[in-house]
Amino acid sequence: MDKFCMLSLLTVGLLHDAFCNPQVERSIEMKRQIGVQHVFGGRLALPSEFPHLAAIGFIRRFKLHWLCGGTLINERFVLTAAHCLEDNRYRAYGKAVRVRLGDIDLKSSADDAFAQQIKVLRRITHPDYKYPMTYHDVGLIELEQPAAFNQFVQPACLHTTRDIMPSQAQVVGWGLTEKESDAGAKKLNEVTIDILNIERCTVITDRIDKSLRDMLLSENLLDESMICAGVLAGGKDSCSGDSGGPLQINSTREGCRVEVVGIVSFGLGACGAVNTPAVYVRVSHYVPWIQNYTNILH
Numbered sequence: 001m002d003k004f005c006m007l008s009l010l011t012v013g014l015l016h017d018a019f020c021n022p023q024v025e026r027s028i029e030m031k032r033q034i035g036v037q038h039v040f041g042g043r044l045a046l047p048s049e050f051p052h053l054a055a056i057g058f059i060r061r062f063k064l065h066w067l068c069g070g071t072l073i074n075e076r077f078v079l080t081a082a083h084c085l086e087d088n089r090y091r092a093y094g095k096a097v098r099v100r101l102g103d104i105d106l107k108s109s110a111d112d113a114f115a116q117q118i119k120v121l122r123r124i125t126h127p128d129y130k131y132p133m134t135y136h137d138v139g140l141i142e143l144e145q146p147a148a149f150n151q152f153v154q155p156a157c158l159h160t161t162r163d164i165m166p167s168q169a170q171v172v173g174w175g176l177t178e179k180e181s182d183a184g185a186k187k188l189n190e191v192t193i194d195i196l197n198i199e200r201c202t203v204i205t206d207r208i209d210k211s212l213r214d215m216l217l218s219e220n221l222l223d224e225s226m227i228c229a230g231v232l233a234g235g236k237d238s239c240s241g242d243s244g245g246p247l248q249i250n251s252t253r254e255g256c257r258v259e260v261v262g263i264v265s266f267g268l269g270a271c272g273a274v275n276t277p278a279v280y281v282r283v284s285h286y287v288p289w290i291q292n293y294t295n296i297l298h
């Protein structure tokens with residue numbers, strides 16, 4: 001099995017990697033057949049429940065493919081994972097070129113009246129993100145036109161403090177498609193998971209094959225800039241294609257409905273499996289970097 005393929009099995013957002021060998025393709029196919037759902041174990045979202053959710057689109061063979069999620073943080077900017085911006089990961093797809101806001105069901109056109117599809121003006125990758133390393137997996141998309149805020153499109157606030165209270169958060173995503181044969185499909189899902197001690201994820205990264213681990217991590221997971229979250233009993237998780245989307249909490253701050261505390265970065269093992277939490281970017285650590293580009297005050 002080649003390295004990229006192993007990486008793709010282990011890393012959220014990579015399952016469609018064109019470099020996988022047939023055996024791996026088959027095992028992915030099998031997972032789908034036995035009903036792996038994205039935002040595993042969650043429930044469908046209602047219209048206008050997550051108005052800050054963005055789908056990030058890539059063009060391949062003249063068609064748009066929605067492969068990542070993101071969070072609208074003001075009228076011009078979407079926060080996402082660095083690995084969702086560039087073609088180093090979605091090699092066959094090129095760079096992120098479109099953002100879609102205000103849509104729940106990316107496949108159905110029934111709710112399209114509320115959707116806003118906007119061109120990407122600029123992709124900003126955190127300067128310390130070094131693919132395929134998993135550190136500093138944070139990026140911004142600047143929109144060519146400002147988003148128009150309404151009931152279905154609203155920005156989320158940034159979580160600015162290190163502590164996350166309560167110690168549960170919601171992951172939201174479409175579980176966007178990784179295969180053209182499965183194009184589109186997804187309705188927005190949400191699931192509530194536990195914020196865990198970083199060691200819960202470290203024990204898993206310590207178990208993986210050394211050459212792979214060296215590709216993903218030069219040192220341990222970093223508590224200051226990463227969050228470990230999941231449900232240790234299994235059954236609930238973010239999954240491939242949820243990459244870049246928010247881990248969020250309800251806000252008590254005035255003028256904020258929700259705060260984005262994390263960005264879906266990578267998972268280890270099968271989605272929703274027992275004792276396999278996933279790793280999220282810790283948004284509070286990057287607030288100064290985000291503010292510098294967006295002028296967001298909170």
Ligand SMILES: *[C@@H]1O[C@H](CO)[C@@H](O)[C@H](O)[C@H]1NC(C)=O
Pocket residue numbers: 168169170192249250
């Ligand atoms: C946030 O609030 C909504 C209702 O507005 C509720 O349905 C949801 O469960 C809350 N989420 C958390 C993580 O408490």
Ligand SMILES: *[C@@H]1O[C@H](CO)[C@@H](O)[C@H](O)[C@H]1NC(C)=O
Pocket residue numbers: 289292293
């Ligand atoms: C702040 O943003 C400007 C562009 O708006 C950029 O040129 C500069 O490198 C950024 N500084 C940091 C520390 O990120």
